[in-house]
Amino acid sequence: MAFSSSLPRLLRRTSSSLPLQWRLRMFLAGKRSRPFTTCEGSRPTILHKRSIDILHDPWFNKGTAFSITERDRLDLRGLLPPNVMTPRQQIDRFMVDLKRLELNASDGPSDTIALAKWRILNRLHDRNETMYYKVLIENIKEYAPIVYTPTVGRVCQNYSGLFRRPRGMYFSAADHGEMMSMVYNWPAEQVDMIVVTDGSRILGLGDLGVQGIGIAIGKLDLYVAAAGINPQRVLPVMIDVGTNNENLLQDPLYLGLQEHRLDGEKYLSVIDEFMEAVFTRWPNVIVQFEDFQSKWAFKLLQRYRSTYRMFNDDVQSSAIPLSNTPIHCRTREQLCIFLVDFYFRFYALQHPCFMFSVSHLFDFILSSLIHLTRYSGTAGVAIAGLLGAVRAQGKPMIDFPKQKIVVAGAGSAGIGVLNAARKTMARMLGNNEFAFEGARSQFWVVDAMGLLTEGRMNIDPEALPFARKLKESERHGLHEGASLAEVVTKVKPDVLLGLSAVGGLFSKEVLEALKDSSSTRPAIFAMSNPTQNAECTPEEAFSTVGDHIVFASGSPFHDVDLGNGKIGHCNQGNNMYLFPGIGLGTLLSGARVISDGMLQAAAQCLASYMKEEEVLNGIIYPSISSIRDITKEVAAAVVREAVAEDLAEGYRDMDPQELKKLTPEETVAYVKKNMWEPHYPTLVYKRE
Ligand SMILES: NC(=O)C1=CN([C@@H]2O[C@H](COP(=O)(O)OP(=O)(O)OC[C@H]3O[C@@H](n4cnc5c(N)ncnc54)[C@H](O)[C@@H]3O)[C@@H](O)[C@H]2O)C=CC1
Ligand SMILES: CC(=O)C(=O)O
Numbered sequence: 001m002a003f004s005s006s007l008p009r010l011l012r013r014t015s016s017s018l019p020l021q022w023r024l025r026m027f028l029a030g031k032r033s034r035p036f037t038t039c040e041g042s043r044p045t046i047l048h049k050r051s052i053d054i055l056h057d058p059w060f061n062k063g064t065a066f067s068i069t070e071r072d073r074l075d076l077r078g079l080l081p082p083n084v085m086t087p088r089q090q091i092d093r094f095m096v097d098l099k100r101l102e103l104n105a106s107d108g109p110s111d112t113i114a115l116a117k118w119r120i121l122n123r124l125h126d127r128n129e130t131m132y133y134k135v136l137i138e139n140i141k142e143y144a145p146i147v148y149t150p151t152v153g154r155v156c157q158n159y160s161g162l163f164r165r166p167r168g169m170y171f172s173a174a175d176h177g178e179m180m181s182m183v184y185n186w187p188a189e190q191v192d193m194i195v196v197t198d199g200s201r202i203l204g205l206g207d208l209g210v211q212g213i214g215i216a217i218g219k220l221d222l223y224v225a226a227a228g229i230n231p232q233r234v235l236p237v238m239i240d241v242g243t244n245n246e247n248l249l250q251d252p253l254y255l256g257l258q259e260h261r262l263d264g265e266k267y268l269s270v271i272d273e274f275m276e277a278v279f280t281r282w283p284n285v286i287v288q289f290e291d292f293q294s295k296w297a298f299k300l301l302q303r304y305r306s307t308y309r310m311f312n313d314d315v316q317s318s319a320i321p322l323s324n325t326p327i328h329c330r331t332r333e334q335l336c337i338f339l340v341d342f343y344f345r346f347y348a349l350q351h352p353c354f355m356f357s358v359s360h361l362f363d364f365i366l367s368s369l370i371h372l373t374r375y376s377g378t379a380g381v382a383i384a385g386l387l388g389a390v391r392a393q394g395k396p397m398i399d400f401p402k403q404k405i406v407v408a409g410a411g412s413a414g415i416g417v418l419n420a421a422r423k424t425m426a427r428m429l430g431n432n433e434f435a436f437e438g439a440r441s442q443f444w445v446v447d448a449m450g451l452l453t454e455g456r457m458n459i460d461p462e463a464l465p466f467a468r469k470l471k472e473s474e475r476h477g478l479h480e481g482a483s484l485a486e487v488v489t490k491v492k493p494d495v496l497l498g499l500s501a502v503g504g505l506f507s508k509e510v511l512e513a514l515k516d517s518s519s520t521r522p523a524i525f526a527m528s529n530p531t532q533n534a535e536c537t538p539e540e541a542f543s544t545v546g547d548h549i550v551f552a553s554g555s556p557f558h559d560v561d562l563g564n565g566k567i568g569h570c571n572q573g574n575n576m577y578l579f580p581g582i583g584l585g586t587l588l589s590g591a592r593v594i595s596d597g598m599l600q601a602a603a604q605c606l607a608s609y610m611k612e613e614e615v616l617n618g619i620i621y622p623s624i625s626s627i628r629d630i631t632k633e634v635a636a637a638v639v640r641e642a643v644a645e646d647l648a649e650g651y652r653d654m655d656p657q658e659l660k661k662l663t664p665e666e667t668v669a670y671v672k673k674n675m676w677e678p679h680y681p682t683l684v685y686k687r688e
């Protein structure tokens with residue numbers, strides 16, 4: 001085929017909505033990617049298959065080597081990473097991966113074993129989904145760390161090498177104008193849950209470009225395993241708008257677009273088009289935004305949350321004004337009087353087995369206060385843990401506003417947690433502007449530039465409310481940019497919470513300083529992921545600060561043997577305890593949007609899940625082994641809230657009126673009944 005004659009033909013055939021430079025690029029990609037089984041001028045192979053069936057057929061599959069024109073011709077567009085590879089590049093990529101495995105294996109333990117387990121599980125996932133999820137559900141504690149954090153982080157970092165069979169959909173800047181038709185290349189008629197990322201901040205590993213698809217796959221594994229979402233109805237999505245990761249831009253084997261990230265309106269128009277396309281084909285789908293860099297995470301949430309069924313569990317913590325709550329009490333006293341009155345008049349009378357106790361009354365008031373506070377996802381998990389840490393000190397949760405909290409990291413996750421914690425305190429202190437303002441003094445925020453004060457130039461507007469006043473800092477012997485160790489030394493916090501993505505940030509010096517904490521039981525939350533990004537390990541925390549601390553981390557660690565038969569519990573403080581239930585509850589209620597109240601109901605359910613004796617033992621989050629049970633409860637709480645807010649439009653044959661009639665127990669049973677179980681169905685053949 002002569003260059004001169006084929007180019008104009010291709011340019012005519014490819015969508016005229018694409019810019020010329022893209023069509024040229026597609027042409028060149030097509031030239032590069034002739035499969036090695038065919039040669040110039042040979043007769044074409046006639047296929048009686050299309051789309052994903054071709055990718056799953058080892059005779060015809062060419063993987064990433066399908067040219068753009070072939071992808072269009074065979075309905076493959078969007079089912080493969082956008083970069084077209086030559087057969088030679090494919091072999092090189094495979095060989096690099098094979099050699100890396102040999103190298104790692106001879107190197108010592110490294111991550112080889114975890115990655116090898118991931119590969120084995122992934123192959124099972126490709127062959128037999130029912131069996132894959134049965135294995136995962138029955139062994140969730142052992143394999144969640146493989147399909148989710150921390151191993152999923154390694155998988156994303158090595159995705160170009162690990163890539164075998166594509167999973168999910170890829171939309172790229174080059175697909176502008178085509179997405180509405182591309183969504184029809186996905187084989188499932190019904191999709192309930194999409195997890196989408198643009199790869200810009202994967203866990204704490206930074207910009208991993210197209211390789212970030214791994215986190216969407218990992219999160220959806222938990223949607224299936226924990227929430228019982230039907231695996232035929234989940235869709236991981238990668239929106240490839242380029243990458244600013246220079247290593248990936250230079251890597252000849254990288255599978256994504258090798259261009260700098262789109263920005264501004266161009267970026268937004270790609271995401272807008274994606275949202276319109278998926279909601280056109282699947283109007284009832286729920287979209288979870290995952291691991292978008294802070295710069296876009298907040299903006300996208302604002303842009304879509306009142307129109308589409310979507311949420312972002314990394315950042316979400318609503319900005320509902322204080323006055324916009326069901327109960328308007330101007331002071332702490334008024335609120336408490338209202339709740340005590342309510343407790344005796346309604347709650348106690350409605351519970352036949354009710355026996356009065358002061359601690360029960362306190363817990364009721366507290367859970368009501370939490371109910372009046374709106375937060376979710378990461379923030380919800382953090383608040384549940386922070387309240388658990390107060391209870392672990394033997395104090396009532398209502399003492400939470402007295403806690404001094406140092407937060408390391410003021411990115412999307414850190415700010416989400418700070419906003420939620422501040423609002424929780426404010427509600428407990430009287431639910432008014434004065435309380436809200438007062439609560440701010442409980443937080444000390446340290447980011448990459450040290451202590452955040454009003455003396456800082458160009459403060460991020462989201463972080464501004466948490467900048468300390470200069471005078472106030474000076475009174476504590478602190479200054480703008482003071483180091484974390486200085487801040488911990490001077491503030492003597494009750495809680496040290498890390499969402500910085502900096503492994504080892506809670507150094508020996510910082511932990512030594514925490515020994516002087518004014519708390520009887522200081523709490524350390526090293527929430528950054530994956531494992532190597534944890535601000536400290538539980539061993540470091542227990543051995544330096546003492547056996548009495550409460551410890552939680554974002555990625556799993558083993559409990560620590562403290563000697564004398566005592567155990568230092570390592571809790572996993574991860575949004576996995578909430579997002580699956582939020583998705584399932586939204587689905588089963590048929591709510592058109594995901595309200596703050598629904599998110600907050602999920603968080604409240606988690607906060608009240610732990611029993612007193614567990615908390616006093618330093619166990620502030622449930623074991624991952626019970627995640628399916630927790631998720632069921634969380635989902636039921638979300639359904640009930642959607643019904644209460646009149647958002648529920650029903651699901652299948654459960655109409656909103658019937659949903660309204662369900663008691664709390666019946667709601668849990670309804671959720672359980674609708675959770676997919678990994679059983680083989682009986683199959684029969686029916687001619688089309
Ligand atoms: N456990 C969980 O459920 C979750 C954990 N995360 C983790 O939180 C981490 C941060 O995520 P994002 O907020 O989205 O990232 P981000 O990139 O938006 O924010 C990181 C923040 O850390 C600060 N930082 C950097 N170096 C620092 C240092 N030396 N000292 C103090 N602060 C420093 C930065 O200034 C920035 O404010 C990630 O590792 C992520 O995996 C995020 C969501 C949920
Ligand atoms: C857990 C999670 O969502 C994160 O680290 O980003």
Ligand SMILES: [Mg+2]
Nearest residue numbers: 203290291314
């Ligand atoms: Mg995340």
